[in-house]
Amino acid sequence: MTAIAVVHTGPVTVQPIKEQISEQIPEARVINIVDDSLLNDVRAAGHLTPEVASRIHSYMANAQAMRVDIILNACSSVGEAVDSVRNFVSTPIVKIDEAMAEEASSIGRRIGVLATVSSTLEPTVRLVKKKAGDLGRTVEVTERIAEGAFEALLSGDSARHDEILKSTISTLAEQVDVVVLAQVSMARLVPQLEGVRVPVLSSPRSGVAALKRALGNGI
Incomplete structure (x- = not known):
């Protein structure tokens, strides 16, 4: 049986990724490693710290x-730590947002990146620009924070979180060719965005699809 370890920095990414793996790789055994202090520490510092990177490495x-076949990093805020981990851990590692960033770069020149926390926004923007460079494309990235949405989610007011996000997405979509949702927690909104004039990309489906491709390629 294929074994997948998923490293989470909070509980909100567990269910959406579990659902995608169940749908796309139903035969897999999933091991969730969750440390909800990681994202809190990144948010408090305003950026990825050496201490958080060390814990991700661990x-x-x-x-x-555990002899898993592959590891999935579930959080964009700590994604850049994975680049160094790959030098020391031989098990293949997939980032949840890499496929999304590459797809966005291929769709259009004007890319909107939306997050609810700044610690996720900046690394996602850097990843999009890197993927665009890899494709030989020049892109213009518009960054946007959905103010108050993350706090609403933490307080249990998911309706308020969703309302803020949908409003911000609609406004951002008028200025760009594609919108990138920088956090897994935002993915459940995509089915509610049919009226938005540009593609809105989220990471769970494409990230798990990349995971499946890696497994299918013999890693």
């Missing part, structure tokens, strides 16, 4: 010790 080394 969790992925532990995942390798």
